[in-house]
Amino acid sequence: MQLDKLLILILLIAFLVRIFPLGFPSFTSDEARVAFRGYSLATSGKDELGRSFPLFFNSSTDYQFPLVSYLTAAGELVFGKNDLGVRIPFILISTLLVFVTYKIAEFFNNNRLFKLSSAFLVASNPVLIFLSKIPNEIIVLTTLFAWLFLLLVKQQKLMIIAVVMILTVLTSKLSLFFLIPFTYLTLFKQKKQAVILAMIIVALGLILFFSNEQARRSFIENNFSLFSDVTVKNGIDKLRGYGYEAGWPKFIDFVLFNKLHYLSIGLLHWLSYFSPVLYSGQLDPSGLLNYFSLGAWTKILIIPFLLGLLHLIRAKTNAKFLIGYAVLFTFPALFNYPKLDLTLIILSMPFIALVMSFSLLKLNRLAVILIFCIVIPELFLNIYDVVPQEKNSVDLRPNWVSGLVTNIDQTAKSETTLVSDDIVSDIGPLIEWYTNFNPQDGFEQLKSPYKFTQYQIGKVRLLGAQQIFTTCGIEEKIIIYASPRDLKKIKRDFKPIIDSTYSDSNNKIRVYKITNTCIR
Numbered sequence: 001m002q003l004d005k006l007l008i009l010i011l012l013i014a015f016l017v018r019i020f021p022l023g024f025p026s027f028t029s030d031e032a033r034v035a036f037r038g039y040s041l042a043t044s045g046k047d048e049l050g051r052s053f054p055l056f057f058n059s060s061t062d063y064q065f066p067l068v069s070y071l072t073a074a075g076e077l078v079f080g081k082n083d084l085g086v087r088i089p090f091i092l093i094s095t096l097l098v099f100v101t102y103k104i105a106e107f108f109n110n111n112r113l114f115k116l117s118s119a120f121l122v123a124s125n126p127v128l129i130f131l132s133k134i135p136n137e138i139i140v141l142t143t144l145f146a147w148l149f150l151l152l153v154k155q156q157k158l159m160i161i162a163v164v165m166i167l168t169v170l171t172s173k174l175s176l177f178f179l180i181p182f183t184y185l186t187l188f189k190q191k192k193q194a195v196i197l198a199m200i201i202v203a204l205g206l207i208l209f210f211s212n213e214q215a216r217r218s219f220i221e222n223n224f225s226l227f228s229d230v231t232v233k234n235g236i237d238k239l240r241g242y243g244y245e246a247g248w249p250k251f252i253d254f255v256l257f258n259k260l261h262y263l264s265i266g267l268l269h270w271l272s273y274f275s276p277v278l279y280s281g282q283l284d285p286s287g288l289l290n291y292f293s294l295g296a297w298t299k300i301l302i303i304p305f306l307l308g309l310l311h312l313i314r315a316k317t318n319a320k321f322l323i324g325y326a327v328l329f330t331f332p333a334l335f336n337y338p339k340l341d342l343t344l345i346i347l348s349m350p351f352i353a354l355v356m357s358f359s360l361l362k363l364n365r366l367a368v369i370l371i372f373c374i375v376i377p378e379l380f381l382n383i384y385d386v387v388p389q390e391k392n393s394v395d396l397r398p399n400w401v402s403g404l405v406t407n408i409d410q411t412a413k414s415e416t417t418l419v420s421d422d423i424v425s426d427i428g429p430l431i432e433w434y435t436n437f438n439p440q441d442g443f444e445q446l447k448s449p450y451k452f453t454q455y456q457i458g459k460v461r462l463l464g465a466q467q468i469f470t471t472c473g474i475e476e477k478i479i480i481y482a483s484p485r486d487l488k489k490i491k492r493d494f495k496p497i498i499d500s501t502y503s504d505s506n507n508k509i510r511v512y513k514i515t516n517t518c519i520r
Contacts, residue, residue, distance in 0.1 A: 006116055007102055014098045014123035017383055018091040018132045022083045024386045025133060026399035028288070030059050033429035034135040038072030039081045040439035048432065049452075050443025056212055058449040060426050062222045063212065067170040068137045087133050090140070094132030097143040098123045101350045104150050105357065108319050117360050117368070121353035126297060126379055127283045127290050127346060137172040138343045144168045144175075145182060146350045152186045152194060162197055169205040173223070176205050177332050178347070185324055214450035224335050266337040273330040273345060279352050280305050284342050287393025291382040297375045304371070305352065307359035319358065325351045390505045398424045400504045402434045404481070404511055407502075409435035411479050412459040418519065420483035421455070421462040423511055428454045428462060463519070469493070472518040480514045487512050 027035060037048045037057065046052050047069070057064040071089040079085035098119050105118035122128060131139045148164045165183075168175040183198040209215050282298035284290040312320050329347040333340075360368050382389065390399050401424060408431060411417045419427065432442060441458035455462040463480070469490045472478060481502075482490065490496045494517075502511040 004112070004116065007099075007119060010116065010119050010123050011095060011098055015091065015095045017124070017129055017380075018094055019087075021384065021386060022087065023399075025130065025287070025389065025393070026397040026402075027134065027430070027433065028397055029424065029426035029429050030061070031134050031136065032433040033059065033426075034064070034069055034072055035076075035086045036429055036432040036437075036439070037069050038074075038076045038086060038135070039433075041069065041073035042077040044439055046439070046443070048429075048439060048442055049446055049449060050440075051446075055208070056448070058446075058452050060451060060453070063173070063209075063215070063218050063450065065137065065170055065172050067167060068135060068140060071140070072135045086135055090132050090135060093143050094128055094139050097128065097139075097146055097350060100143065100146045100150055101353060104146060104153075104350065105354055107150070107153050108317075108354065109358075109361070111361060113365075113368070114357050114361055118353050118357040120372075121301075121356055122350055124376065124379060125349060125353070126281055126294055126382065128349060129379075129383065130290050131346065137174075138346050141168060141171045141175060142347050142349065144171060145178070145347060148182070149186055149351075152183065152191070155191065158193055158197060161194055162201065165198055165201045169201055173209065174332075174344075174347075176202055176209070177223075178329060181328055182325075185321060185328060188321070213448040218450065222336075222339075223332065263334075266334045269337040269340075270330060270333040272340075273333055274326065276302050276305055278342070278345050279326070279349070283345060286396060287389060288396045289342055289346075291379075291389060292392045293382060293388065294378065296378045300371055300375050301356065304356040304359040304363070307362070308355035308357070311358045311362065312355060319354070322351045322354055387505075394505045395424065398430070398504065400502075400510075401427070401430050404502045405431045405434045407513075408460060408481055409437070411481075416478045417460050417481070418463050418478060419460055419481045420486045420511075421453075421464055422485055423481070423483045426453060428457050431457050431460060468520040469517050470520045472516055476518050478518050480517050482512045482514050482517075483510070484512075487514070490514065490517055 033048065034057075040046055040048050041053070047054055047057060049058065055066050057066065057069055071093075072086055075087070075089040076082075076085035079088060101122040102115050102119040105115040109115075128139065128142075144164060144167055148161070148168065151161050151164060165179060168179060179202050180195065180198045183195050187194060212218075277298055280298045280302040282290070282294050285292040309323065312323055325348040326345075330344045333344065360371075363371075390397070394400070404423075405427075408417060408419060419431075421427065424430065431437065432439075437458055442454060444452075444454070446452060455464070463482075463486060465485070467486070467489075469486070471494055479499075480486070482496075487496065496512075496514045497516040499513040499515045501509045501513070504510045
């Protein structure tokens with residue numbers, strides 16, 4: 001198979017813009033947890049809590065499925081506990097997505113411009129670039145679904161299809177929602193064996209997941225908030241009480257009050273996912289999933305996106321069902337109001353690139369070149385001028401914490417060290433990742449942890465909001481890295497001695513090192 005030279009260039013560019021700058025973006029607490037977990041698995045065969053090769057992992061919000069953690073472990077096994085080791089598996093997977101998109105485009109139209117523009121749109125997509133640089137499940141799942149699409153339409157052997165389906169299930173709980181309808185939509189009732197295979201694999205995945213003690217709670221809290229009360233519970237109970245007095249069955253009360261209303265609001269919530277701006281690149285301005293300043297990229301590419309949609313609706317083409325993937329990958333939003341999960345949109349982005357490319361075929365070649373000449377400079381500016389990005393995401397991705405936790409680690413070697421737990425959200429994994437913390441010092445005797453937060457990290461102890469402070473005795477020596485919350489509490493009773501302060505990327509003081517305060 002001889003590759004197009006321009007495709008090779010696009011793949012090279014895709015790899016380079018994903019690997020440089022290597023240290024950006026900084027990790028969230030959950031990403032740091034995965035990074036440290038990978039190191040622990042690579043060196044000891046145990047996760048950060050001391051469990052030997054577990055199938056489900058703990059996070060701050062839900063259970064994490066295994067593939068991402070073991071991919072991270074593989075990277076760190078080869079390159080060590082550093083940025084390259086953590087990021088390289090996801091950089092390579094995202095680069096593979098570019099090639100897979102090219103092959104998918106080849107299935108619809110063998111036009112060279114169509115194939116190359118589809119690949120280039122994925123290679124330069126700011127959301128996909130951003131997410132390829134951090135340990136996360138969504139970039140892996142997006143690549144696997146694109147690969148599965150290619151296998152299905154090319155009618156590959158069921159054994160190969162089964163392997164990719166199993167990998168999707170091992171990547172994320174989201175695959176349990178999408179695998180069957182995705183297979184059915186892609187095949188259009190052809191090759192029923194693949195649909196049956198998807199059903200079997202999803203059933204096995206559900207059985208495996210529900211073997212976990214907290215799985216039912218996880219499903220309701222994180223995926224089906226339809227079954228919990230999301231408004232003021234006293235008001236709901238009052239309305240339900242009227243039905244109870246009238247003799248209505250309890251189930252009718254439950255459905256009529258809150259649940260039917262919930263479904264109507266949930267439908268509107270789902271419709272909010274179909275904003276052209278989101279699919280054109282401006283997914284998330286917060287800095288959690290995306291570069292926050294992408295004005296030209298969004299404003300220019302929204303035109304081929306809308307033109308492509310119009311083309312698919314009007315033309316007689318077998319590509320019409322590409323539009324259906326945006327609907328398919330977002331439908332869980334109907335059941336999960338008010339949670340806004342923008343990662344659902346990312347799953348359809350390779351197919352959105354194809355939609356855009358259909359419109360680029362209709363445009364003048366000079367217009368296509370002009371489009372890319374406008375959007376690419378802005379993209380490179382965002383990729384390589386990371387200071388504004390770090391300032392904008394100072395709470396979500398606190399790169400400034402690395403220096404702080406290094407000092408905390410040094411202090412803990414000789415002094416009793418306490419750290420406020422609200423300096424950033426869940427600082428524990430950041431301490432573990434950015435220092436030479438020994439994984440064995442953090443092992444906990446937990447079988448199935450769910451939303452578990454570590455408060456004892458080796459010799460470092462985290463302080464909660466209810467902590468009571470007092471002056472230290474003559475023989476007591478404690479160092480406290482206090483947040484403004486705890487400093488305010490300390491100042492109510494006595495004057496603390498502040499040894500030093502630590503500022504964030506916006507030069508705002510976030511931490512105070514206090515040397516004359518103890519805890520009760």
